[in-house]
Amino acid sequence: MSEYIPFILGGIGITIGVTLIALPMGFVVGLLLALVRIYGPPWAKAIVGVYSTVMRGIPPIVLLFLLYFLMSGAINLSPFMAGSLALGIISSAYQLEILRGAFLSVSSGQMMAARAMGMTYIQAIRHILLPQALRLAIPPWSNEVANLIKDSSLVYALGVPEILRRSQNVSAATNQFFVAFIFAALVYFILVFVSNRVLDWVEQKTRIPAF
Amino acid sequence: MKRIVTLVSLIAVLALLLAACAPAAPANRLESVKKAGKLVVGTSPDYPPFESKDASGNFVGFDVELMNEVAKRMGVTVEWTDMPFDSLVAAVQTGKLDASISAFNYDEERAKQVDFTTAYYTAKDGFLVADTFTGTISKPEDIAQYKVGAQSGTVQADWIDATLVQPGLLPSENFLQYERVDQAALDVKAGRIDVLMGDNIPLASLAQSLGGLKIAFEDTVASGEFMVILPKNEPALQEELNKAIQALLDEGYVDQLAQKWFK
């Protein structure tokens, strides 16, 4: 079994790759949608609301299958890209809600004071609200990062040989079921643990004095 | 207002999906395979001795070696893709794979989605039980009195459902389906199920490596001939594959392979 360890570890690159595509994509899209949801016209708010409900309501694997198999007529994506994009879309829905909550936690007075000085909505959001909201978003965001790292294993269903799939291969080949999967669990645990520590450090560094 | 927006966006999404589902016009796949010099083949390497992976991550097994040889006869190499068993048919159907070999039996439902080659091997069904099993299985239908398991998406699973569950011989809560066959075998050992129905050769292999299990009964029931699957409407590719497979059968290559892998 131990000779299989390098093989399983080889899947880490894919896990990290999927996460590094899906997470920023989820952030950028999520932030835009969160701003629309708070400041946009009623019809736009409604559309974003539907998007959020649907994407958080369907099992991620369904979206992965839809993007990869069902849409193969129109767009031809590699399993890795299809998986990463699907996870990015789903993450954007969760991040939209996180950021929306963070923005709403920043008191409305901040926006009023900014505008009273002559700032436009966009200037106020960018220079006054966003810096405060992002700090507030860090704790729930680290939760989302952990979820994404774990959800990245779903790309196995599209044939991307990440950690979980490799563990399955090893377990079938060696019949050491538990050892293989416990090892996979350990790898995921370490990835999540490290990312949480990093975000803790970020939170410390960006803390507003006496706030 | 909000409900109207919901309805409209759902319809829009549906329309988009349906449009995207229209299969791309099939070019001659054999041509593009020959041009690329490779055949993209999918398999689920969690089914030794037919397909599994070694410590370096290479695909190994009876099916793997056979397919590599088939491709050689066609003048191309194989690009292997690892996918869960359930996803393989969809991947072939949507053209993501040129073909798939993964101990597939002929199945009418599958035949609606993909095409089959000539058979390259004939297998029997095996019924795996724990060493401590005290019951009797003298014919396949006997298993209805026990807790039964099978790999999902297999012909055995379909047979159990159609022949035992639907007519009410086997209560549906006594029939468990598993993503992989080694999971199912472990459950036999653990006592969660009494009988596992599957292809006899991999089951025998599992019995040997896991220990504490034995084959109680063998017969040709649901299983039978193994074939390679390929996308529909590719007659040229199908012909090439059939030709190669037939040649290997005639030369005795397949028998040799069986000797090597199925001792």
Added chain:
Amino acid sequence: MDNPILNIVEVAKIYAGNEVLKSISLQVKEGDTVVLIGPSGTGKSTLLRCINLLTRIDRGHIYLDGNEITAPGVNENHVRQNIGMVFQDFLLFNHLNALDNVMTAPIRVKKMSAKEAREKAMYELERVGLKDKAGNYPGQLSGGQKQRVAIARALAMDPRIMLFDEPTSALDPELIGEVLEVMRKLALEGMTMVCVTHEMGFARQVATNIVFMEKGLIVEQGSPDKMFNHPEYPRTREFLWKITELYGNEKEAGKGA
């Protein structure tokens, strides 16, 4: 009165069917210090927010330096650069220290260079007596200090007119004095100010014009002498008597820490 700096003409504002401002007409000359008084909920704060266009009026017109700022197509953000506002809850930007709080609008809105903005900010902070607190964050400042930073922040934009919305109502009594002192100095330097406040000592000493509002209308207005000593309307007399009793006759701006 020719060329008032601020001219409010028959302004009305309705919130949820309720006429918060029924019809307000008011003129403010350059250098005036106008103090708005009246019971809570009579629309005083609403009027201030109408002046700097944070709230849209439903009827009437407002003119700043002769230009109608309530006309359609007016760039409201531009207008607000010329009107400074100080809030009851200070509303300092929490993630910035005092200096950055004062600097940020000149840089972002007026596109000043960082160097210029910093000089301007330090000047204003000195003006309110807080030069040595420039590096402190809002959480590290007392209420009075926060409000003084807020005043500096508004002044950094060189506004034509300053609006104060109950600037001392959220402060501990001991800290009120330092803020009123800054406001008094500003008035003496000739800044045009409109203040909503209960600080009658300040009103008496510093105001050029006291305006008594009730139920969305101006009941009476005039010089402090007139309003305190011989008002025309009994309601005015009644209100001022009550509030003077509450806050003390002798309370004057400038006293206290």
